[in-house]
Amino acid sequence: MIPELAHFLCVLGFTCALALGGTGFFAAKFNQAAWLLAARQLAVLQFLTILGSFVLLDISFLRDDFTVQYIASNSNEALPWYFKASAMWGDHEGSFLLWVLVMAGWTGAVALRGRSHSIDMHGYVLGVLGLINAGFLLFLLSASNPFLRAFPLNPTVGMDMNAILQDYGHLVHPPFLYLGYVGFSVAFAYAIAALLTGRIDAAWARWSRPWTNTAWAFLTVGIALGSWWAYYELGWGGWWFWDPVENASFMPWLAATALIHSMAVTEKRGAFKSWTALLALLTFTLSLIGAFLVRSGVLTSVHAFAIDPERGVFLATIVAVVASLALLLYAFRASKLRSQIAYRGISREMLLLANNMLLTLALAVIFLYTLYPLFYEWLTGGERTSIGPPYFNRAFVPLMMLLAACLALAPLSRWKRTPLALYKPVLIMLVVSAVLGLFIPLVYAGALNLGVSLCVAIAVWIVASHLAELYRHRRSLALSFVGMNVAHLGFAITVIGIAMTSGFSVSQDLRLSVGDEVQVGERTYLFSAIRNVEGPNYVANQADFVVGDVLLQPERRQYTTRNTVTTEAAIRPGFTNDLLISLGEPVGVDAWAVRIQEKPFIRWVWLGAVLAAIAGVIAVCDVRYRRLRVRELTAAQVAD
Amino acid sequence: MKSKSAFTPLRAALWLPLVALVGLCIVFFQSLGFSPRNVLPSAMLDKPLPEFSLPELSSGIQATHLDMPKEAFLLNVWATWCFPCREEHPVLMSIAESGINIVGLNYKDEDAKAVTWLNTIGDPYQLNLVDRTGDYGVELGVYGVPATYIVDQNGVIRYKHIGPITDEDWEQKLSDIFLSLAKKQARA
Structure with missing residues (x-):
């Protein structure tokens, strides 16, 4: 009975998602407050039904109900209870149920938080989220159903969980990763709403930034957990392999990192508008492409799920429909989003532009390298090839070093124009950092390694310039400023970790x-x-x-x-x-x-990542996001 | 005076992301139609091994197809950085013990590590070709390590196995293919 009830709730969730799509768009199009209320309630209902479905299926896992096909193939009665619970997302079907649960969770959160929004903005955002999740749920119910019974009924002891997944890492790594991946759907929906309403302004940026930051923080932790887990569970001391699946999670991360920075310019200077919208669309598109690459089996990887061509077709269709509609809308509407900006000397805009260009370039390289085997196979009509980690490192590391060098100038740069005199202390710090960079590795390892020295020097430079700036502003620290500084310090710590461990292992x-x-x-x-x-x-x-x-x-x-x-x-x-x-x-x-x-x-590799994720959350707590709500709320009350 | 933004792209450029996506989706859909991943691409099957001149691991001397065994053999692609290769290693040892020739292709690896590996856990290979750059691997169509090719006495590729060979793989499938090649050779 329990799996059937779970199945039923999931179908109910699907109808909620469809209805949410309809009511959201209707409310937005015709400016109907009552319909928006209905959409918000549907969003919460959708979350509750899918949560119910998820919990019930997990209970079936705990009860060893091996009459369910998916449980029989992925669990075993001898497993400890916590691994039975996490065996749920050990394979394609269950992990996709987790995916739609996370999607419904984000949608519900958007429904509850967006009180200050205008009706059309909120309606479109909820409508887009509802339609996307309807697509996911349709895929789950038709081509990846985890609730089906095995007929004829022949209860066994279960095929057992994939041995590598029997670990605490598997309890937390996929949930964090999905919270990140799927969370970018919110930024995506905001970008669609902006294109539909023609409004990308400071208010829009303040609404969408906290969601993007939060999702980014989750994905950062998810990737760090994956790396840490690979390090101790795969057993041979590697922590990053440039495996297609790792890249599938890393590409949205790079795009989102660029997006976070581009949103800052959009909020503060009203610039980069159409670029910000495009990045928001691309980030979630990359999440979808990642899901396709991982779950369709077109690329060979250590993470491969069970392969079924029907699934690949369905997922490719989701990518094609969602992304092409979004980009079509972008092509028609983006020219309406005008930005005015002037660059004079070194300004914060300039540095953020450099940041976006470097991150996008790195993203493009990783994208091409990851998909190269696929393109090659397509061009040659079926021949295969592969690209090893050295290719990735050769292209990626120099780009990141350039990015790091720009980063040292970041904290004291000003909007519009930075007086050059401000940079004097940074140049002194550069000299000191260069010396420290040369000596720290030399003292630690007793050997000279110029690559490591260069990385450490730049990282020390970043740390010095950020700490100095934090100290200078110590009396009036806005949380978003603290967040930025801590995130950058985290980046520097990760750079030191990567350099030292690569050089002196x-x-x-x-x-x-x-x-x-x-x-x-x-x-x-x-x-x-x-x-x-x-x-x-x-x-x-x-x-x-x-x-x-x-x-x-x-x-x-x-x-x-x-x-x-x-x-x-x-x-x-x-x-x-x-x-x-x-x-x-x-x-x-x-x-x-x-x-x-x-x-x-x-440890520094992951420590830096965790610090950056915490920083993302600190920035979200900034008072201006709350002030906005209070102000809009009073405005709304006055209007009432 | 503010200069007009260089960042508002031309209207035509706004269509580029869509065009790129459509192209990408075409590749996605078409690549789904290709054969399952564990089958040798038809382009390489029943073709001779691509020409090569690669250094031999222990001696450092250049080896060519003339140095290959004169009877059917396994060509095993491996590397010390490859985790499944470690699991495959004992199986290769027992295959080698049964008198079958195995040629190694040490793929994108470091010589010193490879030599240490073989000295420590045993060497199932008759000889080992070194493919430092992975170029020969590309010619062979290697896209994952480990991979094993069954090559007949004339140097023609007859089968490709992707992933580590397990005992079951060998007993139930590969040994039959291998033995049938050996029989053909005996008849000839």
Whole structure:
């Protein structure tokens, strides 16, 4: 009964989404306040029905209802309860249910928060969100239905969850990622509403900026979690692979980062208007393209979901319909969005323009490289090729270094024109940073690496110029200013982490027997024991390594139902250095393949990202977004 | 006086995003029609291995197709950075033990790491070609590592397996294909 009820609620959610699309557009077109109220209630109802559907299906997971096809293929009775719950989004169907739930959640939030909006703006935004989710739900119900029973009924113990997903990372990584991806639909809907009403002004920017910032913060955390999870769960110490699926999440992130900055210009200077609208459309389009690439199987990836050509056609259709309608509207209407701006010397506008150009260029490169195998296959009629990480790094790293160099000038730049005298202290900081950049890596590693030195120098420069500016404004700190500074500091910290870990990681593949002692880097590792251990649904070899006074226990697990092997690296995390040991397969009679690694500053990569995400939320709390609401509310009350 | 914005694009340029999207969607729809991903592209099947002159891993001497085994063999594409290659390794070891020739193609890797890998966990390969740039991989149509080609005694590609070979893959499928090639050779 429970899966059927879940199925029914999901269908109900679909009808709500359709009705929301209709009422939203009607309210906007004919300026009907009563219809807008109905649309807002429908948005909340849509969220509640899909939440109900989601919870009920998850309850079926917890109850081991293996008569449901999707549960039988993705869960197992021996799993601990929290993995049963997260097994729900371990494969395509369930993860897409999470996707539509998140979409309905954002829609509901927009319905509840947008009280200060004009009727037409709010109506269009809700209508667009409703129609998009109707498309998603149609796809879910027709081509990826997770509620179907397996006929004939033959309850088994379940095929088990993909072994790599049996981890805490899987509990949080997909939800954060989807909150980010799907959250950009709100900026998308605001851009459509702006094109339909012909209004992109400071008020529009103040309405849409907090949503964009929030979604961006979620995606930032989601990507960082994914990287951290790959680092310890895939077991071999890598943290970014330029895999198509990683790129699928990184491209919307780059576009959204550009969007956040472009929105600032639109809000403060009334400029970049049509560019801001285009970026908002592109960001969500990239999310959709990402979903297509990941779920259709046209690109080979470690993340591949089960492949079904019918799904690919459906998802490509969603991309084609949603994005082409949006861009058609853009082509007709964008010329109405006039901006007036003048550039004189180095101004904040100039720096933000440079930021947007560099980010867009980086996005274009990653887009072309990611899709290159697809284009190649298309041009040659079916031949295949691949592009490795070195290509991505060669193009991406220099662009980011240029961006970082511009960033150091950011905090003290002024709108319109920055007096050149302001830059004097920054140039002094540049000299000091160059010296520090040269010496910090040299002192840390005892070796000179010019690439690392350059990165560290620029990062230190960013930190110095931002801290100086924060200090100068210490008596009157607006939250949005704090947010900007903290986000930029986060970026600098990530740059330091990436530079140090890329430059000074130590890695050795060894063949060790119990009792062996080896030296890697400056530390001695003693392989003291190995034993068999048994988990709920796996058996494992567990090794003991003694490093100083630390005991590290890497495992090699064999999951019994699907007969898959995972490597559980043992990590001693450290603020400036991680030690990481992975246990490979047995070699010969009593020896084991072992990889021992030192990963300096790896934590900084994620620390910076988390800091930036927090900064995004700090900026959203800025008083001017609330003031706007109060002011508009009083205006509305006066009108009443 | 304010100069007129250079940032208001020409009206025609506003259509460019749409044109780009339409082009992209055409590629998307067409690529969905291509064969499933684990089948060798027909262009390479039953064709000889592309010509090559690549250094051999342990000796550093250039090897060409003349140095290939004179009977059917497996050409295995691998790298130390490739996680599934590690899982595949024991299977390759047992295939090699059964007397079948395996030629390695060490793909976009570092020599020192590759040599250490083989010295530590065992070397199933008769010889190892080094494809530092990945150019030869492109000619072979490698788009994921590991990949394994079955090549007959005349140097003609007969089959391509994508992803790590598991024991089941070998027992249920690949060994049959391989043995049928060996039989043909014996008859000839």
